[in-house]
Amino acid sequence: MPTSSPQPPPPADGLLSAARRNLREVAHGLTHASHPPTPLFADAPRPWQRLLPYGVVLALAATLIPVTINFLISEYGVPGGVAGALGVAQAAPLLMLAHRPLQAWWIVFPADIIGALVLLGYPVATYTVWPWTPPAIVGYLFLLLALGLRETRRTSIAVWLATGAAGVVLHVISPGRSNGSALLLPVLGAVVLVIAAAVRERGDAQRRLAEQETISEAERAQRTLLEERTRIARELHDVVAHHMSVITVQADSAPYRISGLSEEAVEEFGSIAASARESLAEMRRLLVVLRSDGTEGERAPQPGLDRLQQLVEATVRAGLPAELSLAADLGDVPQTVDLSAYRIVQEALANVVRHAPGARTRVSIASDGEHLTVVVANDRAERLGSPLEPTGTGHGLVGMRERVRLTGGTLDTGPLPDGGFRVAARLPLSPASPSSLEDL
Template sequence: MHRLNAWLRRHPMVVDSAWALVVLLFGLLSDVSEDGAQLWGGIVASLAIAVLMAVRRRTPDLAVAGGVAVGLGQIALNVTPGGSSIGYLVLSYTAAAFGSRWSSRLVVLVGLAAGPLTLWRFDSRPTGPDSPGVWQRVLVAALMSTPFILCWAWGRLTRVRAAYLIELEDRATRLERERDAQAKVAVAAERARIARELHDVVAHNVSVMIVQADGAAYVLDNSPQQAKEALATIAGTGRQALVEMRRLLGVLRTTETAEEYVPQPGVEELPELLEQVRAAGLPVDFATSGEPRELPRGLELTVYRIVQEALTNVRKHGGPGARARVAVDFGDRALEVLVEDDGRGTTGEQLAGGGADGLGHGLIGMRERVGMVSGSLDIGPRPGGGFRIRAVLPLRTSGDRATAPPAARRTT
């Protein structure tokens, strides 16, 4: 049944032709009672109306114009309307539902005139004292025109409803495209975030392991104890890297494993990071100022990653004997993070964070992190030698800071 309905919707002329045959049958049955010119005139009108009904949705304007011409011809030739005249109502509906504006307006005018013209031409009742009055004739004419106007109004409602459904379909399609585009943007943003996290984790921990491995190889023969300590540091750093990567890649897993992952690192974990860097052979001084307070987890992660990436660059490019200093200032409206060193590595290397053209992924990721919290980042040589990275991250005041739910403080 569903397939039949779908086929009929794709071939509307089949349905229209079936109804046209029914109207033709009614018209012929009413015409057989006539004779002479009335008989042949009725048959021609019935055939014409049936043909116009069959093609009304394929060529609605032509069908409406033909129907008006047939109707006027019946009035001009005094051909009495028969059973096929119901086709005029169908054509009135067609003009409003499928026709152009001019044909719709034409049908309204013809429909209003149909009653008076029909009454004037075919009312054979004699005039006299007992004949219907003027108001009675006006009422009859209005009643004869009413079906045409009602069919036109029905067609108009059908047209409006069809336009509304088309608009709903277009809106649904548009919303679906927007949803897909937003999903792609979200996926791209998540991939970029994961790439930044992986870079920070891998670059920092692997650089520590390389430094420790080189040191262990250097002192292996002369100081086995120092080599043993270096190997222990390598093992601990590797385990920490695995923990961080497991937490990071956990966002790609199902929600059932969300409880296994630890919170993302923040300001409180900076001392542990600095101890790890010192164990790798880079002296680091650490100082805080202002009143420490609880920060949003996203901001804390940004601070941690900035310090981690900056110290990684110092180890890579600061040169021998370099020292670093990390300062965190808790201001009233902004948090300032300063990482500087006195190394003698080339300025181009440190600007690149791994390349000589200023396009290293480390500093690019750092800028992206700072930009995500609407902060500012200054990177450049330090007066007197060395390198400096200064980030200013805005803080919300106590009056407009929203209280985050506990679940928002942990990553999945």
Template sequence: MERAARWRSRTAGLSPYVLDTFLAVCSAAVSVWAVYNDDTDWPWWVYLLAVSTALFLPWRRRASLLLLIVGSLPSLVLSVVAHSANPQVPLYAVIGMYTVAERFSDRQRWAVLAVVVVANVIGTHSPNGALFSVLTSVGGFVCGSLVRTQRQLALVQAERAREAGERTASEAARAVAEERARIAREMHDILAHAVSLMVIQAEAGPLVVRSNPDRAVRAFDTIADAGRDAMVQLRRVLGVLKDPEAGRELAPQPGLAELADVAERVRRAGLRVELELADGLGAVPADVEAAAYRIVQEALTNTVKHSGADRVAIRVRRAGEVLEVVVSDNGRGVPLAADRTVSGWSGGRGLVGIRERAAACGGRAEAGPGPAGEGFLVSARLPLGAAGVVERVGG
């Protein structure tokens, strides 16, 4: 095995024509030696026939069946006119059968083998000679067939390796895209919520700083609280980006217990917030808690920025193996067209993020006008189990 490997490494850089020419020279030398050592004193043209039996070998890799047949004519003539001068092991015949088995189509391969075996039996003067000739031809054919099979297997394995590489690259690209989308959602939710509250309070503060100093102080306190909360959450995200050993999930993730703080900050912005966080939720997976928190946070951000509402209601409760999250306001809402349903409402980047967060937990989130087109409603159902049933939520 080691010798074969060393031989392949040495001959890998050689031209195929050089190797085949060397085989042709060896085959011609064997044939000439057989003529020279025969008991009969053969004329010069017999030596020429012996040499010409190997003339086709340098082009065997590109040989068509016709060229191979024409190239075998000298050996046929030599076998007829000077049978005893044929070599015991004709290298040109072995290499020729090897080439047929390795490179020709299945129909051509088996047809040539059948013709050669019949010719070996008919053209040999003794049973032992016929058997030896048949074994020689079949041996070359078997070797060529094995090499052909190995080459086909190598091509199949190479194709599989290429496809596996493409799949790996595709999966890596998809993982990168998903991670970028996840980080974008985190940054959007954190900054959009905090900045919205800060802008509203900053706009309201100067208006009441003289007439109602206490309210102005509360506005500035809200700005500070929103900024500090945003900084804490941004450190979580940036910590994951900086630390290559950090897990995929941000830790610690915000949970349902922190919704009270979010609601209080929104109250300071001037909205009446009704938070219904049902008791007895039981064990809620961390990813579901984080998704519910972000969904409520983004829904409140949209209410503060766009709705013009003065009241918003938040309801979080458990229904079997599903966590229900509903955020509704009494703002101006959006026009509900006759052909548009809540599930068909597209919304902006924040609403897309809400749907993506719910989908990541195996759930569903929808947003759109409230009942009778009044206000705006965001609803989500997040399975609490690994295979929770996702149901459609109407507006």
């Protein structure tokens, strides 16, 4: 049995190349901000929230500059000119925390180190803190907080390590002066960075949740639209199937109803009947695809304007005062328009029952010979409380818009001055152009 040869050891420069790559990434993170110079809370909805970071950094700098100068003069005996220069260098860059915290760190960090080196030239007192003065520690902690909120985790850790390394080096230079601040700043800095990371993660999670809710809402609206279109397509199957059945019957019976037809004409009628039957079979297969799992096909014929009176009466029995105004002569209404008009009234009444229970509602159907006008208007709801059970079959305004678009008509919806609501559809009585049906 052949033995597998031992794996060759990894290249000697593998760890070195990885270390060099990480060092390059750390150096790039320390020299290049990970965000544009936009202020913190720039996307906040209220003006005072957007101005809050500027107010905080202004108050911080205005407080720490005089405190640092006074502390260096009174506690360390530093001359006024040197104390003023160190105080400005260590505290003034904090004004950049709102939009450029990394650039502020490149000024404050060297200034704190220079300040510690300058203090080496002055006598040691038992109560003085070295290498980092108390005002410098406070300002540096705010700086670390801003870095933790804006920069990457790698950059924040690198800044924290650089701070600890500087404290160790200064302690080695003058171990007799160091009395705890070299260790205090890294410990407090670690706590601040952990708090900043937690706050940042929480903000990122809330932002991702809001984005996901927006995406989910858009997907829900799209799914509702597709479901409504599928339901309309299933209903239109009955309308189209009726016409195809008429064509089949007429083509099959033509040789018996019309005498003297040639053989070519009889064959042509037979071909028309066969094509119509094949189209019906294909439509039935299409209906199986469109029908949801576990649902049965409707056996009753599709409703039309002749059943509006029954619909309004059923709505009145459900507790909604409604009245119907139906023109005596509507002319020749295509079946698609007939079905769409009925469904629009049905959905409009369902919306009134759902959102304005008890409101008096008026349904008007009229025709000018070219268009069928459907108007459903309701007054302000007369009573509050839990609405009645909805009686519609679609998705409210979404279904109305789709049905109007199907027929090539227009839909106008909106509130009324008295607090009610109005739905007005204008449906052409001539067949819709093919371009209006392409997107269905």
